[in-house]
Amino acid sequence: MDIVEELLKHNKLALSKAITAVENEYDNAVDIMTKIYSHTGHAYVIGITGPPGAGKSTMTDKIAKEYSKRGFTVGIVAIDPTSPYSGGAILGDRIRMMDLTADEKIFVRSMATRGSLGGLSQKTGDAVKLMDAYGMDRIIVETVGVGQSEVDIVKTADTSMVVVIPGMGDDIQAIKAGILEIGDLFTINKADRDGTDKLNIEIEMMLELNPEHVGWRPPINRTIASKGIGIEAVVDSIEEHKKYLEENGKLAEIRKARTKSEVTAMLNDKVNRYIDSKVINTQEFDDQIMKMQNREIEPYSVVDDIVAKVLK
Template identity: 70%
Template sequence: MKLDIVAGVLNKSRLALSKAITAVENEQEDAVEIMCKLYPHTGNAYVLGITGPPGAGKSTLTDKIAKEYRKRGKTVGIVAIDPTSPYSGGAILGDRIRMLELSSDEGVFIRSMATRGSLGGLSQKTAEVVKLMDAFGIDIVIVETVGVGQSEVDIVKTADTTMVVLIPGMGDDIQAIKAGILEIGDLFTINKADREGVDRLNIEIQMMLELNPKSVAWKPPINRTIASDNQGVVQVVDSIEEHAVYMRESKELAVRRAERIKTEISAMINEQINRYIAKEVINTSGFDNTVKQLQERETNPYAVVDEIVSKVLK
């Protein structure tokens, strides 16, 4: 079956792509083999991360950006990170409901994913899903995050270009700046720009960028949009494309992708080690005895950890 899925993904079968994503999300037995066989076919898609505080209109803007890319002849994949349902553990699917019109376009593939407790609001499986869409042959993969605050910086680990969306008048523009969101932005979009306070927010972003320049060569542009009316979207996509050109010509893209690989490998190693420790150390009767010894102060946590680490490393 896994060979059918792999062949299907490479032959642009949407059903096969859906099955591959489901296999990865649910950690099915054939998930690793599917990823191994498809990995040589990745590295061609350009990944755009869209982040920002809740209520900034990220989903509406994502929808309009995807439509603009379709007008330009590009295929688009959207990974919409939704909050986890407290009942099923699955994505609530709010983003997909807002993008119903796009879902009928054969050149667009939308997948909602649950955060599943991931602190960054970015599912741990996001990187794998991006790779699957990449192997499928999608040109632009948009990862839209849930919008949960400081840990939104996780998007940098997945995206080639990161766009921060802010809106005036919410009182959290400064909060967004404090959260470090400004430091990760390659470009900024002030959405709902018909609201009062848009000029003040523009100036605040500009001032913060001058205090903390990301790159001497690349000055992050600040665009204004009213996404609900499709105003300013063309300029935003133009800015994304300009940044993509800069990333390639400056060789920064290769550097960023190398960092991404390091981060992914590190996370995978940690995950494997954590599973091993949970199975072979924590969930054992011997460890229960160790806990009792710690409660009675017959040993100390530092000695216990040193002993466990020594055994694991052997």
């Protein structure tokens, strides 16, 4: 089958095959991405991040169903964490999201991290574009928010939601450190637990001190995701943020910045690969290094010469 043609006709098997091609860097991956690009830019992308076990998958499941109820199609990209924090979470995600596959309007795809987070953010971006070209109205990217790379993945999103839970103790420091800046929305999940009010106040105080959010005050919602409580309000908040970004021209702005950083990453990647194969891994380069060791030549002009040659 022609994967691109079928994908554009809303064939889920084609979508699945296209994501597999991108994930595994098959030969046809670049061709697929090239052909679908002009069909992207319609979906609205929501990033959901937060500490391990916060209920992100449960929440994603419920949000997708709420969107489906409102008549939207939803694609989900779940980043399978292979970090030591979350042993067994992979199977858990699959099981919890299993009943979503019964919904025609929803498509779920897990992506393995396999320890290569750098490449993962590009692959996540490609998976999102494939779902976008397929015609998904909303795309949710779920990732565990523990490191910078995960934060990068969330940058694929138009609206980012940070899920936190009461009783994290000092872990709130971790949220302060990196994730706070990216939160357009905060959701306190497991609000059936003690410490919800205290956490709410803490987040409010942090937001107070954070000058990033001019014009948009990130709402703090409370949910019990496992029971589906509070989900409608979360979806309302997401849609309000979308409206805010659109009405202020900010959506176009952040999407332009995203395109720029994506293309910059692609460019750097390509140039680095080229230099690796044509320069670094050559006998000539080895010889030059040896001469530098012996102080027969100096590296500065060598680098200038190489750059001039490569750019020619």
